[in-house]
Amino acid sequence: MYMKKLFLLASVTLLLTSCGSNDRGELVGVSGKKWHPEKPYGMSLVPGGAFIMGRSEEDMADVLNAPTKTVTVRSFYMDETEITNSEYRQFVEWVKDSTVRTKLAILADDLGEIPGNGGIGEYAFKDADTTNLSEYEKYMLFNYAGMGETGYEGRRLNKDADLIWDVSEYPDEYYTEIMDTMYIPVEESYNGQRTIDVTKLKFQYDWMDIQAAARAKGGGSRKDFIRHEEVLVYPDTTVWIKDFSYSYNEPMHNDYFWSEAYSDYPVVGVSWKQAKAFCAWRTKYKNDFQKQKNQQFVNQFRLPTEAEWEYAARGGIESGTYPWGGPYILNDRGCFMANFKPLRGDYAADQALYTVEAKSYDPNDYNLYNMAGNVSEWTNSSYDPNSYEYVSTMNPNTYDGENKRKVIRGGSWKDVAYFLQVSTRDYEYQDSARSYIGFRTVQDYMGIEATQN
Structure with a gap:
């Protein structure tokens, strides 16, 4: 009689522990909320990959702060335009x-x-x-x-x-x-x-x-x-x-x-x-x-690193001088391809005295507008003229909380063509604001499927 009661107790315990479980005792992991990848509004996906970061063309200014280095960055979303007013x-x-x-x-x-x-x-x-x-x-x-x-x-x-x-x-x-x-x-x-x-x-x-x-x-x-x-x-x-x-x-x-x-x-x-x-x-x-929709949180929006910005600006074109590739700032119709200060200081020669609308000129091959000219853009990276010598080759970034100089990229409406080149480095102090500096944001891509390879 005692053995019969013990068997019944064990059976009930087994039913309770296995109730609602279909894993058959196997290690199947814990399921959370179903993940639905969502492209953020107004952003384009920049597929991760390797590129030659730095100045592959002649260093006309002789600043020697961007020696070439092959690096790899992960995939991320980037605003198609600079953040607007x-x-x-x-x-x-x-x-x-x-x-x-x-x-x-x-x-x-x-x-x-x-x-x-x-x-x-x-x-x-x-x-x-x-x-x-x-x-x-x-x-x-x-x-x-x-x-x-x-x-x-x-x-x-x-x-x-x-x-x-x-x-x-x-x-x-x-x-x-x-x-x-x-x-x-x-x-x-x-x-x-x-x-x-x-x-x-x-x-x-x-x-x-x-x-x-x-x-x-x-x-x-x-x-x-x-x-x-x-x-x-x-x-x-x-x-x-x-x-x-x-x-x-x-x-x-x-x-x-x-x-x-x-x-x-x-x-x-x-x-x-x-x-x-x-x-x-x-x-x-x-x-x-x-949270209101009871959906999983998105990861943070942030400023791009210097390497991410340059990678995105190149638009997948290897060793290009500008976001559109070639070394020329005029297209085949003789029109300027960005908003900057051309012709020895004729601000209006490119049809704009100051800034232009954020979605102006043709985008690069990642569908990003004005990666050259219009306004320079803040990055999250601290500026060190020697950083290319020691940064990692995987997702390189130089962030130093004590260094108040932050990298800006892309050149602006008041700059000459040199600063529009994708490899040109410049900086401004983090607590400074300028009439020619804006920014755009990025968000990490969740997963590894999106790569150029």
């Missing part, structure tokens, strides 16, 4: 919206206002009314929210209520008080116009310094390598004045970033730090959407 304005508007909502939510919290009471209470934090929170949300609110400098970290903003910008429709005095703080002081306004105080538009994000963590002797806590950044996001429009002495460029200063006439032109006046902040925001913006 319209795209960067989306970033600025998001930061402005979030800043106002945060200020409103904090004041509503101080006043004890919650949605349903009208006025500023409609903009209270999502968790201000705990009746509809899940047990997990309550746990996180009572145990983790507010663990930071402001005391409001981790609390969700209410984005269901539309912000009101018409002063005649402000709902109450508290809303009016918050909105007043977002504009320049009355004494600084003129012609009856009070504009947004752009010094209030700051984007904060955290990132992990994996390079430092990997090389740390004795390990260290994970939090020791988390870096916090706070970046003013509004581009420096004064670059149109500061970059050129004794020159009349006020119309570009006044209109270039905000006028719809220039929406499809590349954004300028953005520092390397601001470009990095844009990448962090773009990643967050996409993954917030992915």
Whole structure:
């Protein structure tokens, strides 16, 4: 009888442990969410492969900073165009919206206002009314929210209520008080116009310094390598004045970033730090959407390395001088193939005095526009004139947090043809903004199928 009960118990245990499993006891791995590769909007796939990085043609400037070296890069997506004013304005508007909502939510919290009471209470934090929170949300609110400098970290903003910008429709005095703080002081306004105080538009994000963590002797806590950044996001429009002495460029200063006439032109006046902040925001913006749809997160958008930029600019053409290949800057019809300063300084000879629309001229063979001319572009790499001598031959990159000089590539509307060549190296300091420097982003391709081989 005892043996019969033991056999029945073992049978039940076997049924319980094998219920719902079809692996027959084999090692089959754990399945996660099904992965659906998605080409990011506005990007082209640059298939990985090997290329000769550096100056294979004559070094006319005799700078000796780009000796040839065969390297291999992995596949990645790259923006077909430089980031435009319209795209960067989306970033600025998001930061402005979030800043106002945060200020409103904090004041509503101080006043004890919650949605349903009208006025500023409609903009209270999502968790201000705990009746509809899940047990997990309550746990996180009572145990983790507010663990930071402001005391409001981790609390969700209410984005269901539309912000009101018409002063005649402000709902109450508290809303009016918050909105007043977002504009320049009355004494600084003129012609009856009070504009947004752009010094209030700051984007904060955290990132992990994996390079430092990997090389740390004795390990260290994970939090020791988390870096916090706070970046003013509004581009420096004064670059149109500061970059050129004794020159009349006020119309570009006044209109270039905000006028719809220039929406499809590349954004300028953005520092390397601001470009990095844009990448962090773009990643967050996409993954917030992915989270709503219960879909797997995408990997980060980032600035290209110097090697990735040169590889993409070459468009698969071996030892080409320019993105279109040959050593000439005119096509067979006698038209210039990029926006730069030709003919001993005749800016308008290529039909453009300043920048042109981001999708101008013919793209290269990777469908990338203006990889030569228009605006120079930030890369993620630090500039070292000797870096080609020691960087790896696989996904080479020189990143040094202490080196404030960052590589820019491609030449711009104010440069001569030499700087348009795919192998020409140049740099600018990371906290500088210029009227001739913009950027484009990349995203790693997940998988190994896409290669030139």
